[in-house]
Amino acid sequence: MSPIENISRRxxxxxxxxxxxxxxxxxxxxxxxxxxxxxEPATGEFKPSLFIQLNSDGSLILVASRSEMGQxxxxxxxxxxxxxMDADWKKVSIIQADGNPIYGDQNTDGSRSILLFFAPxxxxxxxxxxxxxxxxxxxxxxPESECTAENHYVIHKKTNQKISFGDLAExxxxxxxxxxxxxxxxxxxxxxxxxxxxxxxxxxxxxKAKFGVDIRVPGMKFAAVSRPPVTFGSxxxxxxxxxxxxxxxxxxxxxxxxxxxxxxxxxxAVVASNTWAALKGKEALSVIWETGENGGYDTxxxxxxxxxxxxxxxxxxxxxxxxxxxxxxxDKIVESTFQLPHLSHAPMEVPNAVAWFKGDxxxxxxxxxxxxxxxxxAAQYLGLDPEKVTVHVTFLGGAFGRKSNPDFVMEAVILSKxxxxxxxxxxxxxxxxxxxxxxxxxxxxxxxxxxxxxxTTAWLxxxxxxxxxxxxxxxxNYASGGELASGATNLPFEIPNLQVENAKADAYVRIGWLxxxxxxxxxxxxxxxxxxxxxxxxxxxxxxxxxxxxxDRLIEAGEGFKLDTARLKKVLTTAAKNAGWGKSLxxxxxxxxxxxxxxxxxxxxxxxxxxxxxxxxxxxxHLAVDxxxxxxxxxIKAQLQGAAIFGMSICYYGKIxxxxxxxxxxxxxxxxxxxxxxxxxxxxxxxxxHERPTGIGEPGVPxxxxxxxxxxxxxTGKRYHNLPLTETGLV
Amino acid sequence: xITLTVNGEKKSLDIDPDMPLLWVLRDILGxxxxxxxxxxxFCGSCSVLVDHESVRSCSTPISDVANKxxxxxxxxxxxxxxxxxxxxxxxxxxxxxxxxxxLITAAALLExxxxxxxxxxxxxxxxxxxxxxxYHRIKEAIVKTVESK
Numbered sequence: 028m029s030p031i032e033n034i035s036r037r038x039x040x041x042x043x044x045x046x047x048x049x050x051x052x053x054x055x056x057x058x059x060x061x062x063x064x065x066x067e068p069a070t071g072e073f074k075p076s077l078f079i080q081l082n083s084d085g086s087l088i089l090v091a092s093r094s095e096m097g098q099x100x101x102x103x104x105x106x107x108x109x110x111x112m113d114a115d116w117k118k119v120s121i122i123q124a125d126g127n128p129i130y131g132d133q134n135t136d137g138s139r140s141i142l143l144f145f146a147p148x149x150x151x152x153x154x155x156x157x158x159x160x161x162x163x164x165x166x167x168x169x170p171e172s173e174c175t176a177e178n179h180y181v182i183h184k185k186t187n188q189k190i191s192f193g194d195l196a197e198x199x200x201x202x203x204x205x206x207x208x209x210x211x212x213x214x215x216x217x218x219x220x221x222x223x224x225x226x227x228x229x230x231x232x233x234x235k236a237k238f239g240v241d242i243r244v245p246g247m248k249f250a251a252v253s254r255p256p257v258t259f260g261s262x263x264x265x266x267x268x269x270x271x272x273x274x275x276x277x278x279x280x281x282x283x284x285x286x287x288x289x290x291x292x293x294x295x296a297v298v299a300s301n302t303w304a305a306l307k308g309k310e311a312l313s314v315i316w317e318t319g320e321n322g323g324y325d326t327x328x329x330x331x332x333x334x335x336x337x338x339x340x341x342x343x344x345x346x347x348x349x350x351x352x353x354x355x356x357x358d359k360i361v362e363s364t365f366q367l368p369h370l371s372h373a374p375m376e377v378p379n380a381v382a383w384f385k386g387d388x389x390x391x392x393x394x395x396x397x398x399x400x401x402x403x404x405a406a407q408y409l410g411l412d413p414e415k416v417t418v419h420v421t422f423l424g425g426a427f428g429r430k431s432n433p434d435f436v437m438e439a440v441i442l443s444k445x446x447x448x449x450x451x452x453x454x455x456x457x458x459x460x461x462x463x464x465x466x467x468x469x470x471x472x473x474x475x476x477x478x479x480x481x482x483t484t485a486w487l488x489x490x491x492x493x494x495x496x497x498x499x500x501x502x503x504n505y506a507s508g509g510e511l512a513s514g515a516t517n518l519p520f521e522i523p524n525l526q527v528e529n530a531k532a533d534a535y536v537r538i539g540w541l542x543x544x545x546x547x548x549x550x551x552x553x554x555x556x557x558x559x560x561x562x563x564x565x566x567x568x569x570x571x572x573x574x575x576x577x578x579d580r581l582i583e584a585g586e587g588f589k590l591d592t593a594r595l596k597k598v599l600t601t602a603a604k605n606a607g608w609g610k611s612l613x614x615x616x617x618x619x620x621x622x623x624x625x626x627x628x629x630x631x632x633x634x635x636x637x638x639x640x641x642x643x644x645x646x647x648x649h650l651a652v653d654x655x656x657x658x659x660x661x662x663i664k665a666q667l668q669g670a671a672i673f674g675m676s677i678c679y680y681g682k683i684x685x686x687x688x689x690x691x692x693x694x695x696x697x698x699x700x701x702x703x704x705x706x707x708x709x710x711x712x713x714x715x716x717h718e719r720p721t722g723i724g725e726p727g728v729p730x731x732x733x734x735x736x737x738x739x740x741x742x743t744g745k746r747y748h749n750l751p752l753t754e755t756g757l758v
Numbered sequence: 759x760i761t762l763t764v765n766g767e768k769k770s771l772d773i774d775p776d777m778p779l780l781w782v783l784r785d786i787l788g789x790x791x792x793x794x795x796x797x798x799x800f801c802g803s804c805s806v807l808v809d810h811e812s813v814r815s816c817s818t819p820i821s822d823v824a825n826k827x828x829x830x831x832x833x834x835x836x837x838x839x840x841x842x843x844x845x846x847x848x849x850x851x852x853x854x855x856x857x858x859x860x861l862i863t864a865a866a867l868l869e870x871x872x873x874x875x876x877x878x879x880x881x882x883x884x885x886x887x888x889x890x891x892x893y894h895r896i897k898e899a900i901v902k903t904v905e906s907k
Contacts, residue, residue: 095853096853097851231857303778303781422855424793425853665852665892695796704884
C-alpha cells in the first residue's frame, strides 16, 4: 500500500484547518518509530499524519505538526516539500497543527524532526508534482513525458503552453497518487541544501508573532501561583488577606498537587484582572509550607555522596576485556573525577498557558513541545474525552526541553475549571528557575591505563546521576540505557579493555531533558579525560585522539543506526584544519579540541582561548558538523552558533543549587547566562554529503565546554574538571 | 488619569500609577510585542523607547512616563525601518522572543549614536539576553545598518 493518499474528498480534511477545495494529500506514517529505515512503506490501516493542500489560488499549505522554538522547523519542512514539488517558495504558508494523535508523534524533542520527515515530505512533494503534470497532460492531450514542472507551473515546451499549479489543483484532486515516484537528485535541489530564510521572519521582527504569553481570549483572567518551595511539598496554611487587598486581585485559593509526571505542583493561586495584579497578589501572600519528602536536599552534600559512590565499585553496565588486569599491567594510570551541577532551562519565554474550560469541552493555548501530552493530561483531569480537548500550539519563546513537560497547562486547566472562565497562568522568572524539570547533576570517575608507548589499554567510566526516569517512575535511582549511551557506553574509542559502571543516585527534584541531555556531562568528561590521556602520553592531543578513535569502522548506535568513525574523524580534522591546529599562538593562548556524536550527528570543536592574570577569554570556536544531507545551511549555522553560546553558558555559569530542599537561584543575576560581551568568533563548517539528514538542534552543545577546558590546559598547564568555571575565578 | 503617547497614538488611562509600563502595554493596551523576560531589568526583553531612549518597561511605573512618547516594537518601523530590514536580511531571530527588546535597544543606540564602533555596539547590547544565542547576527545587523547610512 502506498503511504501517500489523495484525501481531497475525505471528510476529516475540515478538521485540519484547511479551507475546502483544492488538492489535499496525506502521508501515512504510523507510529513514527525512530528507526534507521523509518521511511519503509506503511502497512495496514491508513492513518495519515502529514498533510498538504494546494488551493486553486495557487497557495500551498503545509500543516506543521512540529513545534517552532527557534530551530526554524516550519521553514525547513516546507522547503523540502516545495522543492520536490517544484513549487514557488513565495506561495508556501503554514498552519500550525493542534495537539492531536492524527499527526503521529508531535513531541518536538530529540533533534529528530528532519530525520523523521525528510523522506516522507520529499515523496509527497514528488507525488503532487506527478499528479499536477498528469492533470495538465490530460487537459492538453499530450503525453506526460513531454511535460515538466517549474516554479509552480506545468510546462509543455513543444506547444509552448504553461498552466499554473493553482489552475490544476482541482483536476489533480481527482487523480490517484502515482505508484512510482522519481525523486530529485541532489544536483536538482532548488531549496534543499540552500539557505532558506524563516517563513516567520516578518512576524518576529515586527512583534506580531504570537507566543503563549501573547494569547488573549475574551473574558480571560490572569493567574500567578505560589508553589511549594521544596519539590512535592504542600500548603500547611495561608493568609490571603493582604493579597485580596491588591487592586485587581479577584480571588485567592489553594490548588491541589496533581500526582502525574506533568502534574501541577499545587500551591496557592491568585487570580486577577491583569498579570501585574496577579504577581503582586502572589507576593503579598503569606503561606506556611509543609516541606515533605525532599526537604533535606542539599546539592553540595549530594555531590559528596555521588562522588563517594563513583569512587567505589558500582553496577557494571558494559564490559569488554578485563580492565582490572590491564590496570595492574599498566605503565601509567590516569584518574579523574568530574562534578557537574543541575541546570535550569531558563527559556526567555517563561512557562505559561491559557485554558478555557467550557463544561463539556476545553480549549488550551500554550507553548508546547509535547501538545498531545498536555491534551491527554487535561482530558484525564477534567474527565473529558480527549476529542473534547483542543490544544493550540503557539510559538515557543525558547524551550530547550522545558516545554516538553507541560505542568503549566495542568495549572491553567485547574484554574479555569475552578473559575469557570478562560485563565492565563503566568510564571515569573523565579517561578521558572525554582520549579523546573532540572537537568540532572552528576559525578563521574574515569580511570585509564597507558602502556609504555602511551597507548590507552583500559578505560573505566563510572557515573552517578539522578535519572529522568525518576520523573515518570518515582524511586528510580539508576540511569536508563539511553542516558548512559550519551558518551559513556557508546564511547567511540578503540580500547581493548573497557568498562562502564553506574552508581545509585536518587532524585530530589523533578529531572527533565535539557538541550543535548546526558551528552552534556558524558561528552564533557570523556573529551576532557581523553585530552588528559594525550598529555600523560606526551602526545599531540589531535593525533592522540585520532588514535583513540582508531580505524574506520561502523559502531552500532541503536535502532539500526551506525556511528561511522570515519565521519567522526573527518569533523575533527576539519575543525582542526580550520583552526590552524599546530600553528604558533600568542603568549598565554591555547587551543583545545572536542568531538562528539549525538542525535546521530557528528560535531567537533576546536577552540582558542587565552588566560591572562587568571582571566579567561574565549577567542574563537571552530565547529565542524556532519548531519548528513544539509537541509537548510543557514539554519544549521544558526543552530551551531546558538549551541556555542548555550554551551558557553553551561561552561561559565550554569549551576542550580538546593539547600534544605529549596532552590537558591532566582533570576539572571544569580543564574547568569552568556551575554554579547563574552561572545567569541564562531565558525561553522558543514560537511557536504547526501546521507540521511540527522539532528541539528542539540548536537552542537556537548563539545563546547570540554574544548574550552582543554584549551585552558593548553594555555596554562592547569586542568579543570568541575563546572561551572565561574567557581575557579577564571570568568 | 495618566496620559501618554504610544506609537503616535494618544492614550488616557485610569490606572494604578504603580503598574509597570510593560503590563500596561500588554494587558491594558493589548500591545503584546513587548515581552516579559525577568521582571527585574536583567535581560532587556521588555525594552521600549521612551522619547528615543531605551528603558526597561518591566520596572518603569506608568506614572514615570506620563506625558511621554513611547515606541514599542509595533511602532519601530516608523523610527528605524532599515534596522528591521537588516534583521530580516540576516535572518537574525531564532525563537524570536527576545528580538523586540534587542531591536529596541539597537534602535536606541543608533538614535543617540548613528555611527557606533563595534565595541560601542557590544556595550549597548550586553544588557539584552538572547538564550538562543543570536548575538553574532544581532551585531552583524547593527553593523550593516550603520554601514548603510
